[in-house]
Amino acid sequence: MVLATAETTTTLDFGPAVALSCRECGTRYPLGPSFACIECFGPLEVAYTWTSPGDGPAATVTRRQIEAGPANIWRYRSLLPVPSDVLTKRNLAPGWTKLVKADNLARELGLRSLHVKDDSGNPTHSFKDRVVAIALEAARTFGFHTLSCSSTGNLAGAVTAAAARAGLDACVFIPADLEEAKIVMASVYGGRLVGIEGTYDDVNRFCSELIGDPLGEKWGFVNVNLRPFYGEGSKTLAFEIAEQLGWRIPDQIVIPIASGSQLTKVDKGFRELIKLGLVEDKPYKIFGAQAEGCSPVAAAFKAGHDIVRPVKPDTIAKSLAIGNPADGPYVLDIARRTGGAVEDVTDAEIVDAIRLLARTEGIFAETAGGVTVGVLRKLAENGVLDPDAETVVLNTGDGLKTLDAVSAHARPTAVIRPSLNAFRTAVADNS
Amino acid sequence: MSVSVRIPTILRTYTDGASEVNGEGATLREVLQKLDADFPGIGARILDETGKIRRFVNVYVGEEDVRFADGLDTVTPDGVQISVIPAVAGG
Numbered sequence: 001m002v003l004a005t006a007e008t009t010t011t012l013d014f015g016p017a018v019a020l021s022c023r024e025c026g027t028r029y030p031l032g033p034s035f036a037c038i039e040c041f042g043p044l045e046v047a048y049t050w051t052s053p054g055d056g057p058a059a060t061v062t063r064r065q066i067e068a069g070p071a072n073i074w075r076y077r078s079l080l081p082v083p084s085d086v087l088t089k090r091n092l093a094p095g096w097t098k099l100v101k102a103d104n105l106a107r108e109l110g111l112r113s114l115h116v117k118d119d120s121g122n123p124t125h126s127f128k129d130r131v132v133a134i135a136l137e138a139a140r141t142f143g144f145h146t147l148s149c150s151s152t153g154n155l156a157g158a159v160t161a162a163a164a165r166a167g168l169d170a171c172v173f174i175p176a177d178l179e180e181a182k183i184v185m186a187s188v189y190g191g192r193l194v195g196i197e198g199t200y201d202d203v204n205r206f207c208s209e210l211i212g213d214p215l216g217e218k219w220g221f222v223n224v225n226l227r228p229f230y231g232e233g234s235k236t237l238a239f240e241i242a243e244q245l246g247w248r249i250p251d252q253i254v255i256p257i258a259s260g261s262q263l264t265k266v267d268k269g270f271r272e273l274i275k276l277g278l279v280e281d282k283p284y285k286i287f288g289a290q291a292e293g294c295s296p297v298a299a300a301f302k303a304g305h306d307i308v309r310p311v312k313p314d315t316i317a318k319s320l321a322i323g324n325p326a327d328g329p330y331v332l333d334i335a336r337r338t339g340g341a342v343e344d345v346t347d348a349e350i351v352d353a354i355r356l357l358a359r360t361e362g363i364f365a366e367t368a369g370g371v372t373v374g375v376l377r378k379l380a381e382n383g384v385l386d387p388d389a390e391t392v393v394l395n396t397g398d399g400l401k402t403l404d405a406v407s408a409h410a411r412p413t414a415v416i417r418p419s420l421n422a423f424r425t426a427v428a429d430n431s
Numbered sequence: 432m433s434v435s436v437r438i439p440t441i442l443r444t445y446t447d448g449a450s451e452v453n454g455e456g457a458t459l460r461e462v463l464q465k466l467d468a469d470f471p472g473i474g475a476r477i478l479d480e481t482g483k484i485r486r487f488v489n490v491y492v493g494e495e496d497v498r499f500a501d502g503l504d505t506v507t508p509d510g511v512q513i514s515v516i517p518a519v520a521g522g
Contacts, residue, residue: 024487036517038441041476041487043518150519205491208516212440212450224519259519307486310498324496326518329486 012141017081020044020228021051023330031081033142033225043326044228046081050275061276063247066239071096073130073236079272080236081229082137091136092165094129095236097121099244099392104360105373106391109380113390115250117241118363124185125398126319126366127262128158131233135222136162138229144220145169147191150207151223152200152258152319153182154397159222160189171219173203178318181401199313201324234262238269241392242279249273251389252285254379256372256396257297257342258320260327263288267334287385288331288342289375291315291367295344297328301335302342308332316347316405317367319397341384345374353377354399354406364399372396432457434507436466437514445473454513459492460503462513477515487518 012031020029024042035044061078069075070087073095077086098118106114119127132155139147147163148171149155156172163170170191174183175198187193196203210216211224222230242249249270255263267286273279290298293315300308308328313321325331335342345353350367353374358364365373376393379385399406414426436454438446446452452469456462467474479485483503490497491514497505507513 035519036439036441036487038444039476041441041485041517043487201496202494204519205489205514205516208439208519209437209514212437227519310496312499324489324498324518326487 013083013085014046014081014138014141015084015086016048016050016078017046018049018051019047021047033138033144033220035225035227046228046232048079048081050272061278063243063278066243066278073133073233073240076236076239079239079276080134081232082134083141086137089137089140090166091133092123092129092162094122094133096240099241100361100363102361102393105357108356108360109377110387111380111385111391112388115241115245115390115392116357116361116363116395117237117392118395119237120363120365120369120395120398124154124157124161125401126154126158127234127237127394127396128154129162130236131155131230132158132162132222134233135220135226135230136166136168138226139168139220139222140166142220144218146171146219147222148172148207148216148219149222149224150174150200150203151186152321153178153186153401154319155223156186156193157182157189160186160191160193163191164189173207175200175203175318179402179404181403185401200322201310201313204322204324231261231265234265235269235272237262237394238266239273242270242273245390245392247279248390249279249282249284250392251283252287252340252385252391254287254289254372254376254391254393256320256368256394257288257290257325257328257331258322258368259325260288260297260331262394262396264327264330264334267338284338285340285389286334286338287340287375287379288335289372290342290344291317291320291350291371292344292346293317294321294323296323297325297331298342298344300328300342301332306332315350316402317350317371318402319366319368320371341379343375343378343384345371345378349374349378351406351409355409357395358399363395365395366397366399366402367405368397369395369399370405432507432509432511434462434510435512436462437512439515439517441517442473442476442515445470445476454507456507458503459490459497459505459507459513462507463503489516489518490514491516 022037176195294313354370
């Protein structure tokens, strides 16, 4: 399938990537701005020289080569579908965010070893900078001059910022009722920001139709026609976690689910590290986290279903409010294959978890992080997580983007006149 | 009932490049049957071997995802627009 440009030849420089491959039926296509299999509509994924025999020489990537790279995702460029000269390109160079040893939170939850991978430290304060960086390189390689996306907010900001840095035009689409901070972030970098009256699923549908129309057919939609490349950016979370743990995969990891793409790519990243001999082969469990107001994958997991029935979202965790998650079936497969689970928490539990993480570790998560930490807590309390196993939980965005969720609960302890007596009284009242 | 069907890019080889075609039928099932009669082979791309909508295809009647309605039995009023769209991840 060719969606936009005439260029779909494998002679384009995508580093170790050699083809696109259907995740459902295995049909292969040249590297191009394509995302769905002509045979079965299955999602296309990037195939590498090491994916199957005959695709060329297997990668000879070493830990030392990676460690000598820059402190951003491009240290893993030999494992990503990006041009060989990516280090010379103008981009936001995201990644290499902190892996915080969370002893205080671990103690509170009764866990022996816990880390928080804190992606609020990225240039636009969410993990989306990782995926957009890869999609941006694909957009440039295919000759697109406008970068676009459907978004619940974080992606929109990441796209407009990346386009600004790269000197491309941007036009992004969001549900009109998003959090104020995300609207500001998506518009401040320039380009066009279009609010759609409806849910994210409505925005997604609109963009999918726009891409087939002359209006949008020459645009690079990072999560539509560039999706196979975009998705690979999430693997860098797996790479960084393993490297930051001393080239070791954690025993268990808790990951938020919106479309499910991130969770599936973290699993893919771990498996590639094993396949390339960069880490020891060992079992690991992947747990998915959803908000109760949008938990179609958790519902399917608990019911033992293979099919995810779409829902109409109603939750404060708007960045996870995707009622029809395209990668949901794969999340179910991975959770079951690894011995993990998919769980959900209420809006009240999300707010409690945001405050818990902030209070124990000094990390202010957005609502998606509250979902993930809330599910971590629930799984620990229910005995589903092994308390002695090495655990990692993802925080994918900054709490400053979703202040409204906690603003009613985070107020001044007291408001007083500037006098010692007034403070003594206030302290006495609060002691 | 006379309806219009929006065709995704990857199926336009069946419709000679047309992005939108006319359809007929009182339900989505009937519309898809007529569509396959007019453009042989297109039905098997949208439906799997058991006759169900493929899991990575979203079909809308008007604004509504048919999974929220009656699936293939969803009524297709005269003049309604039907959209066939590959599932898309991300956000």
